[in-house]
């Protein structure tokens with residue numbers, strides 16, 4: 001069995017060659033035009049970024065290196081027979097484009113365990129933070145504090161040849177992914193249980209199961225949920241805010257720690273990853289409103305609550321998407337999980353009823369281009385079912401997963417020598433004058 005490093009070492013020169021060929025053959029061809037509306041409207045659908053690890057189709061949803069989520073569930077190695085895919089397998093796939101064997105996925109599990117020791121000062125920083133600081137702020141601070149360990153940054157200061165960047169990127173990437181579970185779990189235990197140092201690291205189990213142990217869980221179903229969760233939230237092509245931010249910051253040759261922390265800050269916005277926290281809050285508010293009046297949560301009451309939200313000038317969290325135009329397959333895979341493991345859960349039933357009525361309401365509202373649910377619409381009720389009820393923590397779990405995707409691409413950014421990202425901006429006056437000519 002070849003190690004991940006050996007596989008990548010073989011691939012790097014081949015992909016560098018393929019990139020040269022792509023540039024030579026297609027470099028001066030046109031990928032699309034940019035309208036003024038796109039310039040003013042957040043660059044929707046402007047094709048101007050390379051992202052190798054995944055591609056999003058508006059109708060079909062995400063493919064990771066060409067594979068849909070149901071395909072990954074069939075093909076990637078698992079911890080239990082017929083169970084959810086191992087995130088280690090997905091990372092191997094994102095990096096190499098190849099489905100790993102179980103032995104290869106296991107070798108990556110061992111590699112992460114071996115690299116998992118957090119620097120003492122990172123733990124100390126986390127334990128000192130106020131417990132009411134948002135968990136995403138804590139997460140970002142911890143990654144920044146850990147930047148003292150960046151091998152890429154140290155080597156760059158020593159003066160290295162650019163052809164060797166990817167070696168140090170590889171080291172930092174694996175170290176960050178290896179250490180993130182303990183950071184995330186420390187944030188959880190410290191914020192909600194006042195147990196900063198009481199961690200039960202278990203290197204006899206896979207990455208996701210160990211993460212579950214660190215959080216305080218010892219339930220095979222929760223392990224399966226973590227495996228699925230960490231796989232499906234990892235990557236969603238390059239234009240989303242967390243991926244794009246990581247890629248942009250990394251393009252300055254800021255090291256992976258600085259780049260991922262920046263990406264996490266983008267993920268912490270309510271229109272992006274924070275929506276998972278917002279969704280559970282919305283469901284809880286809805287439940288509270290009608291329970292207190294002795295009313296049932298059903299299609300009728302949900303419809304009323306949704307219109308109140310929309311008429312108050314707010315968004316329905318967990319619905320809509322900048323690219324997708326159908327139900328997010330990441331939503332569907334979580335729904336399947338719920339149908340299998342918790343079909344009678346009360347909050348799951350509410351989510352199901354919301355799914356029945358919301359596309360119709362949003363269509364009637366007439367604004368959103370996509371009235372269907374996205375990934376954040378479902379994750380909260382799954383976590384809540386297993387007792388992880390602290391909704392402000394949910395985006396941290398998203399971040400643990402997203403780090404895998406954005407770091408895999410960051411590896412290739414440096415291996416392929418992608419340049420500093422610097423699109424052209426214009427003033428509104430420039431646009432007006434441009435069309436006067």
Ligand code: CMX
Pocket residue numbers: 240270271272273274275310314315316317318319320321322323367368369370374375376
């Ligand atoms: N509820 C109410 N209005 C919505 C809406 C929703 N769920 N989704 C979009 N709209 C509105 C937009 O606010 C916009 O209104 P204005 O014209 O007044 O500005 C209009 O519909 C058109 O928006 P769009 O082109 O359909 O959507 P965008 O590409 O601009 O935005 C997104 C995409 C995700 C930010 C938006 O759908 C949204 O705010 N959804 C709710 C928040 C959410 O679930 N975010 C998580 C996305 C997944 C993730 O990144 O984690």
